Amino acid sequence: MTIAKGKKSARLTIVSAIVLLLAACGSQAEPPTRGGGAQPQASGASHAGGTGGAQQPQTDAGASSEAGGTQSTGQEAKDTGATIYLYGNDFVDFIAPKFTEATGFKMEAVHYGGGEALAKIEAEQGNPQWDILMMDGHGSVRNLADRDFLLTGWKPDNLAKLSEQGKGYVPADLSYFPIGIHAAALIAYNTDKVSADKAPRTWEQFFAYDGPVGHADPAVAAPAYPLVSAFFERWGVPKAQELYTQRFKDGLRVYPKNGPVGKALLSGEIHVAALQEHNAYELKLAGEPVEVVWPEEGAPGSLRIVAISKQTKNPAAAKAFVEFMLKPETQQMLTALDSTDSFFTPLAEGVSARSEREPNGTFLLPTAEWAAEHEADIKTWFADQNIQ
DSSP states (O other): OOHHHHHHHHHHHHHHHHHHHHHTTTTOOOOOOSSSSSSOOTTTBBBBOOOOSSOOOOOSHHHHHHOSSBTTTTBBBBOOOOOOEEEEETTTTHHHHHHHHOOOOEEEEEEOOOHHHHHHHHTTTTTTTSEEEEEEEEEHHHOOOOOOOOOOOOGGGGGGGBBBHHHHHHHTTTOOEEEEEEEEEEEETTTTTSSSTTTOHHHHHHHHHHSSSEETTTSSTTTHHHHHHHHHHHHHHHHHHHHHHHHHHHHHEESSSSSHHHHHHHTSSSEEEOOOOOHHHHHHHTTTTTTEEETTTOOOEEEEEEEEEOSSSSSHHHHHHHHHHHHHHHOOOOOOOGGGGSSSEHHHHHHHHOOSSSSTTEEEOHHHHHHHHHHHHHHHHHHHHTOO
């Protein structure tokens, strides 16, 4: 399934174009256009720092080293005073004003689904509007690094504050930095439709379940490609294609994102779902007729990362944000949120996860290189099956 770099890039561009078309009717997030003329506000974004000239960044503890370091070109990071734009999904609207409050750097957060963010980055190649990407899916971000979208070769000071698990996810070229990992999917079932003794307990049983099942679209939802790629890597491409082909015949329903998957599970449209961790626990903790199974063989892992655009307009601010996200205090703040979005494994040393989660859950996580190499083929193959 290995394909040439140029061909892979072209196929990813096609997939991204399809995602943009699908999202065009429903997406409200549009970043301001850099350059002359009036700049529309990013819909749904965190508007931090105002518009009246360059705000002087603070130089309190942590901020001074955060703006330091060098780019891969060897040039020193400079504060240009420019507002930086954060593309991503979970936490972006919350974290942008917190970052500005802590450091003084101006930031706009533009909330996209994972597939939408990747599609926008592809579409903006000639004039990038983004500075920082924070999303799930190390394979997709590895693809961006391989095609020279990302700043590389800079080592944040706070990288030393990662746990041993976290350090193990850091790529050699320092093109992105891990901040957390959660289950891209757990097995969730509707207890009004499925008894506990009939519920799938393994992923093989999920694929063999005699009834309708569903999960999110790997081309649209950020955690869904990590979900699908984990199965393809674990079982091998031929067997995974065979299992999915049969599952489509038996009743596999694919939804754009995990929210609609959860709604379909509650309505009984599907009986069992491969549902992202925080969506699954949200339903269960709300008292809905949903039970959650963390399979013993592991749950597909969704690694949340932060990366800097190679063409960022304010390297000092972008690097300060990476340092901010690697801080244990920042990650502890996120795990303490009164929301199931906080259900993830923090990767900074000494930060505790939510007690309501499965304490011994393990993850199925392909290497970034494997997930990147197979991304275009898997997404294209999956899309072809879904429309048959």
